[in-house]
Amino acid sequence: SGNSGRFTSPGYPGNYPNNAYCTWQISVSTGYIVAIRFSAFSLEDGINCGYDSLAIYDGSSTTAPRLARLCGSSARTISTTGRNAFVVFRTDGSVTESGFSANFTAETGGTIVRFLECYPGNYPNNAYCTWQISVSTGYVVAIRFSVLSLEDETNCGYDSLAIYDGSSTTAPRLARLCGSSARTISTTGRNAFVVFRTDGSVTESGFSANFTAETGF
Structure with missing residues (x-):
């Protein structure tokens, strides 16, 4: 517990066993979320992180939603939606690497908490993907794109990314994006719902976006 701290794999910076x-069970002050950042990360890689892995849960145990399961050498900042995080490091019986070093901090709901990705590499035909986003009460969701490249059409009738102002497709639609032109999309409340849909022909490189919790205007 505490509003900041550090944890590492056993034996770090030497190889883990x-x-x-x-x-690790992490709790920060009420009204804050947990942000976990990695200064070093090197685990045995494998499909679905089936060998060695670091799993991070959005609560105080493994019964909470899993935010990430990490392996290999690619780690990103992971943030919870509440004041608790639970971290599990597990290794198998062969191959070890140098492990990880991580810091956690207590932050307000205004940090980047997740990425929405269908990138890099072309997305598949006939895809249907959804993301449900919730941020802290009193904030709105702002979605910004670093990359957007979808099959273009006047009414985005082929491939599209739709963003709704609530927790499902029954909420008002804020935008339907295609082609290569994207703008920042902001909700009026704490929830957003995103739908990515593609047809049966022509694929492009897709999109990468981040969302932040921001104060309303």
Whole structure:
């Protein structure tokens, strides 16, 4: 507990052991969220992180929603939606790497809390993907695009990314995007729902976006 701290894989900066199982329960002050950042990250890589992995849960145990399961050498900032995080580091019986070093801090709901990605590499035909986004009460969701490249059409009738002002497609639609022109989309409340849909022909490189919790205007 506490509003900041550091945790590492066992033996860091040396290699972690085989058959390890370590957990960390993190709690910060009420009204804050937990942001976990990595200064070093190197785990055995594998499909679906099936060998060695670091899992981060959005609550105080493994029964909470899992925010990420990390392996290999690619780690990003992970933020919770509330004041608790639960971290599980697990290794198998062969191959070890140098492990990880992470810091956690207590932050307000205004930090970037997740990425929406269908990028890099062309997206598939006949795709249907959804993301439900919720931020802290009293904030709105702002979605910004670093990349957008979808099949273009006047009414975005082929491939499209739709953003709704609520928690499902029954909420008002704020935008339907295609082509290569994207703008910042902001909701009026704490929820957003995103739908990515593609048809049966022509694919492009897709999109990468981040969302932040911001104060309303």
